[in-house]
Structure formats: structure tokens, C-alpha cells
Amino acid sequence: MDLTWxxxxxxxxxxxxxxxxxxxxxxxxxxxxxxxxxxxVDWERTLFDARWAAVSWPTDVGGRGASLWEWLIFEEEYYxxxxxxxxxxxxxxxxxxxxxxxxxxxxxxHILPRMAGAVxxxxxxxxxxxxxxxxxxxSSKATRDDExxxxxxxxxxxxTTRGAFCTHLFGLFRTDPDSARHRGLSxxxxxxxxxxxxxxxxxxxxxxxxxxxxxxxxAFLPDDAIPGGVVLGEVGAGWSVxxxxxxxxxxxxxxxxxxxxxxxxxxxxxxxxxxDPELRHRIARAWMRAExxxxxxxxxVTALAAGAEAGPESSINxxxxxxxxxxxxxxxxxxxxxxAELDGPWTRGWxxxxxxxxxxxxxxxxxxxxxxxxxxxxxx
Amino acid sequence: MRFAxxxxxxxxxxxxxxxxxxxxxxxAVRAAAAAPAGHLDRSIWTAIExxxxxxxxxxxxxxxxxxxLDALIPVLEETGxxxxxxxxxxSAAVAAPLLGERRxxxxxxxxxxxxxxxxxxxxxxxxVVGDREVIRFERDALxxxxxxxxxxxxRLARLAHAGDGTVLTDDPGAVAAAFHRGALGTAAQLxxxxxxxxxxxxxxxxxxxxxxxxxxxxxxxxxxxxDAAMELAFxxxxxxxxxxxxxxxxxxxxxxxxxxxxxxxxxxxxxARTALQCHGAIGYTVEHDLHLHLKRVWALRRSWGTTAWHxxxxxxxxxx
Numbered sequence: 001m002d003l004t005w006x007x008x009x010x011x012x013x014x015x016x017x018x019x020x021x022x023x024x025x026x027x028x029x030x031x032x033x034x035x036x037x038x039x040x041v042d043w044e045r046t047l048f049d050a051r052w053a054a055v056s057w058p059t060d061v062g063g064r065g066a067s068l069w070e071w072l073i074f075e076e077e078y079y080x081x082x083x084x085x086x087x088x089x090x091x092x093x094x095x096x097x098x099x100x101x102x103x104x105x106x107x108x109x110h111i112l113p114r115m116a117g118a119v120x121x122x123x124x125x126x127x128x129x130x131x132x133x134x135x136x137x138x139s140s141k142a143t144r145d146d147e148x149x150x151x152x153x154x155x156x157x158x159x160t161t162r163g164a165f166c167t168h169l170f171g172l173f174r175t176d177p178d179s180a181r182h183r184g185l186s187x188x189x190x191x192x193x194x195x196x197x198x199x200x201x202x203x204x205x206x207x208x209x210x211x212x213x214x215x216x217x218x219a220f221l222p223d224d225a226i227p228g229g230v231v232l233g234e235v236g237a238g239w240s241v242x243x244x245x246x247x248x249x250x251x252x253x254x255x256x257x258x259x260x261x262x263x264x265x266x267x268x269x270x271x272x273x274x275x276d277p278e279l280r281h282r283i284a285r286a287w288m289r290a291e292x293x294x295x296x297x298x299x300x301v302t303a304l305a306a307g308a309e310a311g312p313e314s315s316i317n318x319x320x321x322x323x324x325x326x327x328x329x330x331x332x333x334x335x336x337x338x339x340a341e342l343d344g345p346w347t348r349g350w351x352x353x354x355x356x357x358x359x360x361x362x363x364x365x366x367x368x369x370x371x372x373x374x375x376x377x378x379x380x
Numbered sequence: 381m382r383f384a385x386x387x388x389x390x391x392x393x394x395x396x397x398x399x400x401x402x403x404x405x406x407x408a409v410r411a412a413a414a415a416p417a418g419h420l421d422r423s424i425w426t427a428i429e430x431x432x433x434x435x436x437x438x439x440x441x442x443x444x445x446x447x448x449l450d451a452l453i454p455v456l457e458e459t460g461x462x463x464x465x466x467x468x469x470x471s472a473a474v475a476a477p478l479l480g481e482r483r484x485x486x487x488x489x490x491x492x493x494x495x496x497x498x499x500x501x502x503x504x505x506x507x508v509v510g511d512r513e514v515i516r517f518e519r520d521a522l523x524x525x526x527x528x529x530x531x532x533x534x535r536l537a538r539l540a541h542a543g544d545g546t547v548l549t550d551d552p553g554a555v556a557a558a559f560h561r562g563a564l565g566t567a568a569q570l571x572x573x574x575x576x577x578x579x580x581x582x583x584x585x586x587x588x589x590x591x592x593x594x595x596x597x598x599x600x601x602x603x604x605x606x607d608a609a610m611e612l613a614f615x616x617x618x619x620x621x622x623x624x625x626x627x628x629x630x631x632x633x634x635x636x637x638x639x640x641x642x643x644x645x646x647x648x649x650x651x652a653r654t655a656l657q658c659h660g661a662i663g664y665t666v667e668h669d670l671h672l673h674l675k676r677v678w679a680l681r682r683s684w685g686t687t688a689w690h691x692x693x694x695x696x697x698x699x700x
Contacts, residue, residue, distance in 0.1 A: 001450050001624045002382045009381070069381050271700045281688065284695040288618075288639050295617035298383040306384075316610040364603070371602030375582050375609055378597045 003298070005073070012070050016077040019050060024083035030348070031087040032210035034201075037165040040087040044118035053116040054092050061108065062116035068252075068301050076258035080265075087162060089254065091115040091122030095170045097248040098187075098232065102241050106228025111189070125157040125171025125190070125214060126242070132159075133365045135172070136181045136239065140216060142173035142188060149223050151175070151188065151230070153196070153216035159359075163212025164201030167192055170245075172238050185238035189226045194219045206351040249360040251314030252301070255321045257294040263328045263349070264290035270335050270346075279334055286327045293320060312373035315366040322356030322363060329353045383617065385454055389447075393454040396431055397461075403427060404462040406669035412465035413533035413672075417526040420502035420535065425466050425487055433468065434486075437477040437561075444482060448627035449473070449561070453568045453620060460572025463676045465533045467499045473565035474558055475507040478514055478548040488516075491539065492559055492684060500524045500537025507548065508539075509558045515545040531675035553629075560626055560637040563684040567619045567637075567644035570680050574612045574644075574651035577673050581605060581655040588660075601658055608647075608654040615640075615647035635697040638690035645681040645690070652677040 005013070025043060029036035047053040048062060056071040057063025066074065086092065092115060099111055114120040131137040140155025157163075157171055169190045176184030192199060196219030201209040221230055233241035248254060264287045271283050296317070304310065329350035333340035340347060357363040371377045385393070403424055412420060428434070436452045438444020445451075452473060459468045470490035479488070489503035497506055501524055508515045521543035527536045549555060582605060585596030595601050622640035625633040652674050656663045663670045681687070 001385065001620070003621065003624055005381060268698055268700050275700070280695050280700055281691045283700060284691050284698060285642070287698065288642060288691075288694060289614075291639060292614045292618050292643060295383070295621045296614050298381065298621075299617045302381070302383040313613065316606070316613055319606075319610055320614060364599075367603040367606040368599060370606035370609060371596075375578070375605055377582065377586065377602050377605065378594050380593070380597055 005069075009069060009073060012066070013073045013077060016052070016074050017081070019052065020077055020081035020083055023050070024078075024081045026082060028084045030208050031085050032162060032204070032206075032208035034165060034209065036208075037087055037162065040084055041118050041121070043084050044086070044088050048117045053088070053118075054096065054112075057096070057112065057116065061112035068305055072256060072258065072297065072301065075256040076261065079258045079262035082262070087165075088115065088118055088121065090124050090161060091120070093253045094124060094245050094248050095122050097253060098170075098241060098245045101244050102187075102233040104228045107189075107226060107232070108228075110227040120168050121162075121166040122168045122170055123160050123163045123166035123192075123212070125160055125163075125169040127159045128156055129158055133362050135242075136185075138172045138174060138185060140171070140173050141177065142175045142186060142221070143177070144175070145220070148220060150225075151221045151223075153188075153190070153194075153219040153221055156213060156215050158211075158213040160199075160212045160214055161210055161359075163192075163214055164199050164209060169214060170232070172242055175235055175238075179236075182239040184236055185242075186235050187232040187238040187241040188221065189230045189232055190221055191225050194221060194225075196220065205354070206348060246361060247310045247314050250318035250366065251310050252297065252304070252317070254360065255318075257290070257297045260290040260293055260321060260324055260328065263325070267328055267332050267335075270332055274335050274337075276335055279331060283331050283335075286324070286331055289320075289324050289327065293324065296320070312369055315361070315369040316374070318360055319357075319363050319366050319370070322353075322360075325353040325356050326350075383621070385450065385620075389451045389454060392432075392436075392451055393458060396428070396433060396455045397458045399427060399431060400458055400462045400464065404464060406463075406672055409463050409465060409533055409672050413531075413535070417535065417537070418501040420466070420499060422485075422487070424464075426485070428466070428468065429485070434472050434476055435482065436472060438479070438482060439477065442479075442481055444476070449564065449623035450620075450627055453564065453623040456565050456568035457572035457575070457616075457619075460569030460676075460680075461576040463533060463573065463576075463672050464569075465499070465535065467503060469562060469565035469569060470498060470503075470507070473561040474509065475505075475516075477561075478507065478554070478558060479516070480548075490558075490562060492562055495683065496527055496536040496538045497524065499535045500539070501526055502535060506539070507558075508542070508545070509555065509562065512552070512555060513550040514548045514555055514558050515542075516548050517542055517545040521545060529679070531672075531679045533672065533676060534679050556634060557626065559684070560634055563641045563690070564619065564622055564626060564637050566680050566684045567615075567622075567641045570644040570648040570677065571612065571616050571619055573673050573677050573680070574608070574615070574648045577648075577651040577655040577670075577677070578605065578608050578612060580670065580673070581608075581658045585658050595658070604654045604658060608651045611647040611650045615643040618643045632697070635694055638685070638693040638697075641685055642687050642690040642694065645687040648677045648681055 031040035055064045055066040055074045142151040175186040196217045198215040201212045204210045332346045435444040436447045440446030471488040474490035475488040487503045489497045489506040491497045492509040523541035524537035619640040622636035625636045
């Protein structure tokens with residue numbers, strides 16, 4: 001065991017802290033509205049220009065070549081500084097790790113810097129009206145058109161976060177018309193300005209237009225719409241490529257401990273300002289669970305840094321942070337009492353926290369996965 | 381940053397695991413629990429001592445291994461896994477670094493806050509962790525009364541009267557650390573108990589059939605076990621991190637120990653509830669071995685500080 005940071009890591013933290021203190025804007029509007037999104041894209045470009053947009057990426061695609069440890073440090077500092085939400089997250093934290101794993105050189109060289117620089121803004125096109133938890137029930141089709149050199153897309157995606165504001169979609173499409181379930185799917189990279197693509201934004205529970213549904217009506221996706229090709233991984237191997245993305249979504253990268261430790265620290269501050277002796281122990285417990293997420297993560301990153309593959313433990317990771325987020329925000333609302341009806345950061349955070357056990361695999365599905373793959377219980 | 385045991389620490393844990401696996405089946409736990417007060421067989425204790433477990437925290441200049449809790453805590457998890465009756469936390473974690481010299485064969489009890497002494501009539505000496513000092517009493521300086529306990533493996537005795545003892549330390553930091561080692565060692569045993577309870581239950585629900593299928597295929601059962609496994613997975617690193625902090629005299633070490641004991645208490649409580657519920661009626665018998673672990677969890681999660689007590693320590697440390 002060695003739980004100390006190196007002088008280089010300390011220096012990295014200090015550099016991040018100072019830059020964020022000088023540059024991170026406060027009080028931005030929600031990034032889940034058209035006007036707010038534009039403001040957030042400006043912030044993303046500021047991050048990119050200073051090479052903070054994707055610190056763990058290699059320098060030639062816009063990163064700093066930072067270690068996983070430094071990435072964790074940056075996340076801690078980012079949330080401690082209360083810097084803005086990351087509207088690029090679905091690209092940088094979900095698609096990018098999959099592009100690093102499955103993308104060819106041309107795809108990587110084109111996609112990654114434009115993603116980090118918020119030139120191309122990526123949304124996730126997985127769920128469909130009849131494919132939610134049962135993702136393998138995807139029915140959107142991509143039909144090969146060799147004559148024109150591309151794919152003809154038909155179908156509908158939904159719950160696409162910030163889809164109405166994004167420029168590109170990464171999605172699962174059935175490329176083998178005779179296939180069923182997990183087979184015959186491909187992971188496609190789709191510009192949203194194709195003819196035949198219609199994006200309709202709609203309001204979430206919190207009122208923001210954070211959701212979209214995306215319709216494909218004979219939309220033609222040329223093979224060269226993305227340099228290196230519009231298929232990520234092999235044609236027909238979409239399911240296994242998608243599973244790499246879910247590993248990122250549920251595991252380390254989407255929601256790091258820094259995010260929840262910052263909220264827990266804010267909850268402690270709120271208790272000090274508006275003390276409620278009845279809630280004191282529950283607040284201490286919630287804080288402890290945020291700290292436990294940090295300890296768990298240090299252990300997990302040690303294993304990853306030693307070359308271990310991220311495995312099914314990402315399922316319990318996601319259950320943990322999503323339920324922790326509700327606990328933290330719910331306690332804050334209890335402390336606010338009558339003021340908890342008023343719109344504000346805690347009430348917005350509370351509403352958003354309620355989506356945590358639903359997105360990135362419902363916690364019910366994740367409990368099945370944990371029981372089957374971590375504990376070895378029978379599927380049927 | 382490296383959050384993992386060293387290879388040496390891992391090897392020590394592994395050899396103790398093999399020893400306990402072979403020498404401490406449920407039948408041995410039952411036998412140890414059933415031995416008359418004062419007549420606990422010492423063969424398992426001797427085997428554990430031969431592996432150096434009692435010397436892990438003893439400074440090298442006193443003839444010990446001079447290692448830290450980083451090395452001992454995983455070993456204590458193993459002793460929890462088998463529901464070891466012998467007072468290993470008391471001897472190896474609480475007393476050993478304070479005794480000053482190695483005394484081969486010594487079985488030392490320990491107590492804090494007026495709690496009864498585990499294996500009280502079996503031990504050779506008792507270390508009493510007080511508010512201001514840690515005092516060692518030889519067995520013949522103490523009047524101890526055996527108690528009826530829910531878990532007979534606790535072999536508790538009430539300290540009715542103490543004669544002359546030796547003050548081992550009155551340094552406030554050392555006194556606090558002795559308590560912290562007791563709480564953390566107990567947390568480690570709770571982690572091990574939880575691990576074994578989940579393992580046993582997973583095996584049971586894979587085997588047990590109802591409605592012509594293994595009950596482990598039912599989502600209700602899966603979700604119980606997934607939750608228990610999650611609580612354990614998030615408690616273990618908290619215990620390991622607190623051990624590291626205590627080894628290094630970190631200013632937050634006491635708070636981290638309280639976080640660890642609270643987390644281990646909660647994980648073990650859920651593991652025990654889940655194990656019993658998923659076993660159904662067979663778990664609610666004394667014929668099945670499950671109750672050995674259940675009862676130990678009930679005992680240890682209130683020993684060396686309840687969840688509420690430790691949560692209170694954390695709340696105070698956080699100034700809320």
C-alpha cells in the first residue's frame with residue numbers, strides 16, 4: 001500500500017486547481033437547453049485550448065497523456081471548483097474509450113481531436129421505444145447500399161441526451177436483416193445533418209429539453225462520412241463494441257468519486273449552516289459512502305494500472321454512485337425544509353439524481369449482472 | 381499511489397487462509413465454543429502463532445516481525461471468514477505491540493469500555509484499554525465470571541475484580557491507537573465473516589431448487605445477494621485504507637477507523653440478513669452451520685463500538 005501522491009501528481013493537482021480557479025465560470029445556465037448548451041460549448045473549447053478537455057488522452061489527439069491517477073485528480077479538482085457540467089461527456093467519457101479500443105488510426109485521428117475541441121458534439125443512440133433495458137431488442141436498421149457506398153438507415157432512437165444540440169450520434173443498428181438479439185448489430189458513427197434524419201427534442205422531468213428522439217427515414221450514411229469509416233469495430237460486432245462503452249458508462253469514467261465527494265462536502269457545509277440534529281448521523285453516513293467510493297476507486301485504478309481489464313464490477317460501481325447521489329441530494333433537501341420546493345442547485349441536482357438508477361443500465365439490470373457475473377448465479 | 385497489498389502481505393494472508401481452511405472447519409468452531417470455560421484447546425492457537433501472526437505488529441527489536449496493520453488486517457479478515465473463536469484481534473492487534481517482549485504461547489485477551497472479555501477464562505493475561513491508560517493484568521490477578529452468550533463462541537467473561545496490573549502505556553496517542561486497533565481488527569473480522577456468508581449463500585441458492593429451478597435464478601434472490609456483495613466490496617477498501625492510515629499515524633486515522641467499523645458493521649449486518657433470508661428455514665436451525673457466522677456478526681458489530689457510536693465519532697470529526 002502506498003496512498004501518497006508523487007510530487008509530479010501534486011504539481012499536476014496544483015496546476016489544475018489554479019487554472020480552474022482562474023477560469024472556471026460559475027452560474028452558467030443549464031447545458032440541457034439550446035441557449036445553455038451553446039454557452040457550455042464555449043466553455044468546452046476553453047478547456048480544450050488549455051488542454052484540460054481530455055487530460056488522459058495522448059497529446060497528439062488533444063490530451064495531456066495523463067495517467068489514470070492524474071485523471072482522478074483532475075476530476076476531484078474540477079468538481080471541487082464547481083466547474084460546469086460537461087456537455088461533451090457522452091463523447092469524451094463514453095464514445096472515446098471505445099474509439100481508442102476499436103477505432104482505426106484514421107478514425108482516431110479524425111474523431112478524437114474534434115470531439116475534445118467540441119467541434120463535433122456526440123450523443124448516444126442506443127435506446128429505442130422497444131429497446132431500453134432490453135438493448136438487444138434494437139430494431140433500427142442499416143441496409144447496405146454497395147452501389148452508392150454506404151448504409152441506408154431506418155428506425156428511431158430515443159432518450160438521446162442533448163440530441164437536439166449535438167452534431168453526431170454513435171448508435172447501434174441492425175446491419176444483418178436476418179439477425180436477432182445480440183448478433184448482426186453494428187456500431188455506427190452518424191452525422192446528424194444527413195438528409196432523412198429528424199431530431200426532435202423534448203422536455204425531461206426537470207423541464208429542460210435534455211432528451212431527444214431521432215428518426216431515420218431512408219437516411220443515407222456514406223462510408224466516407226467519417227474518415228476511416230462509419231463503422232466502429234467490425235460490421236456485425238456492434239454488441240461487443242457497445243459493451244466496451246457500457247463498461248465506461250458504469251465503471252470508472254462517467255462518474256468519478258470527485259463529483260460525489262464535492263457534493264458531500266457541500267452537504268456538510270449546508271448542515272453547518274442550517275444544522276439539523278436529527279439528520280446529523282445520516283449526513284455523516286452519506287459522506288462516508290462518498291469516501292468509500294473513493295477508496296473503492298483507488299483500489300480499482302491500482303488494478304487497472306497494473307493491466308487488469310475492467311470487468312463486471314462496473315455494475316456495482318454504478319449502483320453505488322447512483323444511489324449515493326440520491327442520498328446526498330435528498331438529505332440536502334431535508335435540510336432545506338420548506339425551501340426545498342424552490343428552484344435551485346440542490347433541487348435541480350435532486351431531480352437529476354433520480355435519473356441515475358435509470359440511465360446507463362437500470363439498477364435492476366445491474367443487480368442481475370452483478371449476481372450473474374460477479375457471484376456466478378444462474379441466468380435462468 | 382498503490383492501493384493493493386504487497387506481495388509479502390498477500391503471501392502471509394494466503395498461508396493463514398490455507399491453515400484456517402484446513403484446521404478450522406465449522407466442527408472446530410463448534411468444538412471450541414462448547415469447551416468448558418478455561419479449557420479452550422490451544423492447538424489451533426499454537427498453529428497460528430507458529431505462522432507468526434501474533435508477531436506481525438511486534439517491533440523487530442522486540443523479536444517480532446515489525447510489520448504493520450497493512451499486513452495484519454487481511455489476516456484478520458481470514459480469521460473472520462472461519463469465525464475463529466480464539467482471541468486473535470485482542471492478542472495480535474490490540475495487545476501485541478504493547479507487550480514489550482515476545483512471550484511464546486501467550487494468549488492475551490483485551491477489553492475496552494467495560495465490555496466483557498472474549499475467551500475471558502481461557503486467556504493468560506488481559507489488556508484493559510481505558511480512557512487514559514492501557515493496563516495489563518495477569519490472569520491470576522483477575523476475577524472473571526463466565527457469561528451466557530447468544531454466540532457461545534464468544535466465551536465472554538465479565539471482569540468482576542482486578543488486582544494489580546502493569547501500565548503498558550499512558551501516552552494518549554498510544555491509548556487511542558490501542559482502541560483503534562481493536563475496532564479495526566474487529567471490522568476486518570466482520571469483512572471476513574461477510575465474505576464467507578455471501579459465499580456460503582451463493583453456493584446454497586445455486587444448489588437449492590424450488591419450482592424446479594435453482595432459487596438463485598430468481599431476481600429477488602439475485603438482488604439481495606448483489607446488494608450484500610456491493611456493501612462488502614465497498615467496505616473492504618475502507619477497512620484497508622484505515623489500516624494504512626493507522627500504520628502511518630495519519631491525523632485522520634481515528635476518523636478513518638470509525639468509517640471502517642461503521643462500514644464493516646453495515647456490510648456484515650446486510651450479509652447476515654441476506655444469508656439467513658436466502659437460506660430460508662434451514663438457516664434458522666442449529667444443525668446447519670450458518671448460525672455460527674450469523675451470531676458472530678451480531679456480536680462483533682456491537683463490539684468495539686456500534687455503528688451509531690462510530691458514526692458519532694465521524695460526525696464530530698467532520699464538525700457537523
